[in-house]
Amino acid sequence: xxxxxxxxxxxxxxxxxxxxxxxxxxxxxxxxxxxxxxxxxxxxxxxxxxxxxxxxxxxxxxxxxxxxxxxxxxxxxxxxxxxxxxxxxxxxxxxxxxxxxxxxxxxxxxxxxxxxxxxxxxxxxxxxxxxxxxxxxxxxxxxxxxxxxxxxxxxxxxxxxxxxxxxxxxxxxxxxxxxxxxxxxxxxxxxxxxxxxxxxxxxxxxxxxxxxxxxxxxxxxxxxxxxxxxxxxxxxxxxxxxxxxxxxxxxxxxxxxxxxxxxxxxxxxxxxxxxxxxxxx
Amino acid sequence: xxxxxxxxxxxxxxxxxxxxxxxxxxxxxxxxxxxxxxxxxxxxxxxxxxxxxxxxxxxxxxxxxxxxxxxxxxxxxxxxxxxxxxxxxxxxxxxxxxxxxxxxxxxxxxxxxxxxxxxxxxxxxxxxxxxxxxxxxxxxxxxxxxxxxxxxxxxxxxxxxxxxxxxxxxxxxxxxxxxxxxxxxxxxxxxxxxxxxxxxxxxxxxxxxxxxxxxxxxxxxxxxxxxxxxxxxxxxxxxxxxxxxxxxxxxxxxxxxxxxxxxxxxxxxxxxxx
Amino acid sequence: xxxxxxxxxxxxxxxxxxxxxxxxxxxxxxxxxxxxxxxxxxxxxxxxxxxxxxxxxxxxxxxxxxxxxxxxxxxxxxxxxxxxxxxxxxxxxxxxxxxxxxxxxxxxxxxxxxxxxxxxxxxxxxxxxxxxxxxxxxxxxxxxxxxxxxxxxxxxxxxxxxxxxxxxxxxxxxxxxxxxxxxxxxxxxxxxxxxxxxxxxxxxxxxxxxxxxxxxxxxxxxxxxxxxxxxxxxxxxxxxxxxxxxxxxxxxxxxxxxxxxxxxxx
Numbered sequence: 001x002x003x004x005x006x007x008x009x010x011x012x013x014x015x016x017x018x019x020x021x022x023x024x025x026x027x028x029x030x031x032x033x034x035x036x037x038x039x040x041x042x043x044x045x046x047x048x049x050x051x052x053x054x055x056x057x058x059x060x061x062x063x064x065x066x067x068x069x070x071x072x073x074x075x076x077x078x079x080x081x082x083x084x085x086x087x088x089x090x091x092x093x094x095x096x097x098x099x100x101x102x103x104x105x106x107x108x109x110x111x112x113x114x115x116x117x118x119x120x121x122x123x124x125x126x127x128x129x130x131x132x133x134x135x136x137x138x139x140x141x142x143x144x145x146x147x148x149x150x151x152x153x154x155x156x157x158x159x160x161x162x163x164x165x166x167x168x169x170x171x172x173x174x175x176x177x178x179x180x181x182x183x184x185x186x187x188x189x190x191x192x193x194x195x196x197x198x199x200x201x202x203x204x205x206x207x208x209x210x211x212x213x214x215x216x217x218x219x220x221x222x223x224x225x226x227x228x229x230x231x232x233x234x235x236x237x238x239x240x241x242x243x244x245x246x247x248x249x250x251x252x253x254x255x256x257x258x259x260x261x262x263x264x265x266x267x268x269x270x271x272x273x274x275x276x277x278x279x280x281x
Numbered sequence: 282x283x284x285x286x287x288x289x290x291x292x293x294x295x296x297x298x299x300x301x302x303x304x305x306x307x308x309x310x311x312x313x314x315x316x317x318x319x320x321x322x323x324x325x326x327x328x329x330x331x332x333x334x335x336x337x338x339x340x341x342x343x344x345x346x347x348x349x350x351x352x353x354x355x356x357x358x359x360x361x362x363x364x365x366x367x368x369x370x371x372x373x374x375x376x377x378x379x380x381x382x383x384x385x386x387x388x389x390x391x392x393x394x395x396x397x398x399x400x401x402x403x404x405x406x407x408x409x410x411x412x413x414x415x416x417x418x419x420x421x422x423x424x425x426x427x428x429x430x431x432x433x434x435x436x437x438x439x440x441x442x443x444x445x446x447x448x449x450x451x452x453x454x455x456x457x458x459x460x461x462x463x464x465x466x467x468x469x470x471x472x473x474x475x476x477x478x479x480x481x482x483x484x485x486x487x488x489x490x491x492x493x494x495x496x497x498x499x500x501x502x503x504x505x506x507x508x509x510x511x512x513x514x515x516x517x518x519x520x521x522x523x524x525x526x527x528x529x530x531x532x533x534x535x536x537x538x539x540x541x542x543x544x545x546x547x548x549x550x551x552x553x554x555x
Numbered sequence: 556x557x558x559x560x561x562x563x564x565x566x567x568x569x570x571x572x573x574x575x576x577x578x579x580x581x582x583x584x585x586x587x588x589x590x591x592x593x594x595x596x597x598x599x600x601x602x603x604x605x606x607x608x609x610x611x612x613x614x615x616x617x618x619x620x621x622x623x624x625x626x627x628x629x630x631x632x633x634x635x636x637x638x639x640x641x642x643x644x645x646x647x648x649x650x651x652x653x654x655x656x657x658x659x660x661x662x663x664x665x666x667x668x669x670x671x672x673x674x675x676x677x678x679x680x681x682x683x684x685x686x687x688x689x690x691x692x693x694x695x696x697x698x699x700x701x702x703x704x705x706x707x708x709x710x711x712x713x714x715x716x717x718x719x720x721x722x723x724x725x726x727x728x729x730x731x732x733x734x735x736x737x738x739x740x741x742x743x744x745x746x747x748x749x750x751x752x753x754x755x756x757x758x759x760x761x762x763x764x765x766x767x768x769x770x771x772x773x774x775x776x777x778x779x780x781x782x783x784x785x786x787x788x789x790x791x792x793x794x795x796x797x798x799x800x801x802x803x804x805x806x807x808x809x810x811x812x813x814x815x816x817x818x819x820x821x
Contacts, residue, residue, distance in 0.1 A: 014410070015409075016383075016409070016426070017426050018381075019405060022404070022405075033637075035633070036633040036636055036637050039626075039629055039630045039633040039634075040637050040696055040698075040699045040776070041694050041695050041776075042637065042696055043696060046692065046696070047690055047691055052690050052691070052692070055689055055690070059689050081587070082587070082588060085583070085584035085588050086588065088580055088581055089581070089584040089585050089588060089590070092581050092584070092585075134806075134809075135802070138801075138802050138805040138809070139798070139801070139802060139805075140765060140769045140801070140805075142681070142769040143769060143798065146772065146782070146783065146786055147607070150603075150607065151603050151604050152591055152594050152595045152600060153591070153594070155589070155591065156588045156589070157590045157591045157592075157594070157595055160588065160590060161595070226679055227679075229679070229682075230679050233681055233682075233772065233773055234783075237588075240682075244773075247685055247686070250689075259678065259682075262677070262678070262682070263673075263674060263677045263678065266677040270677075294658075335731050336731070337727070337731045360733070361733035362733065364731060364732055364733025365732060365734075367732065367733075369728065369731045370728075371724065375724040375725040375743070376725060377742075377743055377744075377746035377747045379749060379750070380742075380746040384742065384746075388742040388743070391729060391732070392732050392734050396737055396738060399738050399741060399742070400741070403741060403742075450732075
């Protein structure tokens with residue numbers, strides 16, 4: 001330290017020592033940016049070509065006024081509810097997947113690990129469960145929806161199943177992380193006294209992290225509403241499917257109404273979830 | 282810069298409307314190039330006085346003139362221009378932790394720089410020599426390229442003072458410049474500030490916790506409970522006067538009191554400005 | 556630590572109502588959605604699913620196709636990176652008017668800008684992509700813009716919050732000197748919040764890679780476009796390879812983000 005200082009004292013650089021690094025990183029950024037621009041066909045000027053301006057203008061001009069006929073609003077209202085229902089039903093099934101898998105995968109509840117190392121078989125089982133959760137989670141719900149639309153046909157069933165699988169994986173993984181990060185002593189004390197795994201879970205592990213678990217579940221429910229609206233675009237029912245139809249017909253006024261309703265829906269879900277989470281915390 | 286204040290009263294922005302002002306009506310006249318120290322126990326309103334003089338705090342009543350102009354009657358653009366000629370050094374050096382010393386020091390020149398020039402200076406600093414010279418005055422030349430959060434508290438405080446030297450201001454308002462410096466560094470810092478101010482004809486107003494250092498200034502102002510209790514040549518500031526000023530706060534008169542303890546004892550009505 | 560002792564237990568009744576409401580909502584959801592369980596659980600569906608899965612087990616590995624697949628994966632990453640980069644600039648540009656620079660500052664545009672940010676944020680990338688295809692045509696450009704717009708909303712809000720929560724000292728010192736607000740941001744606020752902005756950006760980039768993978772389903776380029784093309788034509792071997800590529804991509808992102816977080820914590 002002192003040697004460093006004395007050297008620096010002798011010759012305080014009068015040029016910025018960070019300059020070469022900066023130049024290097026700027027060049028590196030440029031070198032990376034060029035192929036990215038090419039790959040994404042980044043041509044902003046086509047937005048302003050006569051043809052694209054014309055079609056945009058036609059479509060956007062049709063936005064005003066948004067369609068507010070009673071019959072159409074009723075339809076939108078029904079689709080709105082279906083969107084929420086798909087999310088809720090999907091979450092319910094996701095919980096059915098996530099909870100057993102979480103219980104299977106948490107090492108806190110391992111009896112064989114109490115004296116030291118976990119036995120080989122339970123260890124393999126837990127690892128396998130974890131991998132299953134990660135696999136479920138890493139396939140986007142939209143892809144699941146595409147698959148299920150092929151199997152069960154268009155409609156909300158595909159949406160519910162897609163949300164159930166992806167969110168089951170997500171919930172299971174995060175639940176596991178929450179449970180593992182908590183204090184282990186209470187649970188281990190019960191297990192050591194001969195309580196069963198589920199008994200220890202309900203009496204020690206769950207009460208410790210119940211509010212955190214609930215809060216995360218509510219947050220995911222909010223996300224599920226967002227994504228169930230989007231799933232409609234591949235034919236899984238709800239607001240998205242209606243929006244996709246209207247867009248394909250270039251019905252700007254219908255799209256405008258649905259966009260407004262959609263923003264309101266997301267806003268309400270956002271607000272409700274924030275309120276609930278505040279209550280829980 | 283010439284300062285003239287009559288009945289200058291100021292209230293901390295967070296204080297309630299009805300509460301006693303942190304600075305009770307104060308009159309003050311400072312000639313260009315004059316140097317004066319403000320002493321007094323914690324919560325006396327020293328910082329509020331500095332903030333009022335720096336046009337950081339709009340006076341609740343009274344009148345302030347800087348070079349014969351009331352800043353609060355000026356249009357915003359002119360007021361900003363006037364502020365560019367003032368330099369307020371807060372007690373806690375206002376340096377972003379991850380910034381480099383060079384950038385932090387050169388930030389004092391921003392009022393005189395265009396946006397384009399200040400962007401360019403972020404890319405490659407303009408004015409390395411000036412910053413280095415200013416830091417060298419405070420024995421910090423080797424810290425030019427360091428990051429601020431790698432410095433000690435005392436070093437950070439001196440970087441804050443070096444900023445004043447780099448700025449183009451003609452009035453320096455320095456709040457507790459020595460609070461985290463050891464005695465020898467403190468002496469160097471105060472010598473540098475007064476010397477450079479004298480060379481450039483800069484008016485210097487500094488609040489001080491250490492009354493012995495205040496004796497180096499030609500003129501000393503004593504404050505307590507938001508009032509100016511005395512405004513005298515240093516020679517006339519006797520032990521007796523100081524003892525009266527610090528009555529029941531004698532511990533602050535002796536050794537410089539640790540900041541936390543002093544702030545805790547401050548009466549709530551006269552909140553210290555940040 | 557002892558939460559039960561210090562915190563009053565929530566009233567039993569509120570909890571009952573909450574649970575009852577939840578149960579009612581769930582029941583109503585299942586009841587009103589004409590879910591075709593019979594169809595889903597039928598032998599035919601099982602056979603379909605089985606065949607589907609069976610076909611997925613033999614991914615295509617032709618050299619030509621693999622090259623296209625690699626290109627589409629790179630395209631997905633490029634879309635997400637460029638979209639995030641654009642969003643950083645857009646988010647910063649909107650975060651400045653959307654934040655109060657100091658307590659008691661005027662912040663004339665705050666409410667309006669926040670409304671715009673909320674609008675951008677509440678429309679998902681996929682919907683943006685579907686809308687933008689009209690102006691930008693099919694392909695990765697529409698997808699990139701869609702990611703940029705949605706992410707601008709998200710980052711703008713986070714950035715505005717970071718700006719408002721930054722320690723005010725350095726900005727105050729410069730403001731007293733009469734420095735204009737843009738330069739105050741550059742020299743005082745930005746250096747303090749830079750690490751926070753960086754971590755928000757990385758986190759959003761991670762999200763955007765996932766999102767970019769599926770944007771193509773509505774015509775926004777990348778892996779998704781290939782997927783919907785081959786799935787639509789029932790090219791199961793190609794579909795299988797694309798799905799594997801997607802899973803690998805997501806797994807890589809997960810590992811990279813885990814490692815980078817470990818690095819940052821150190």
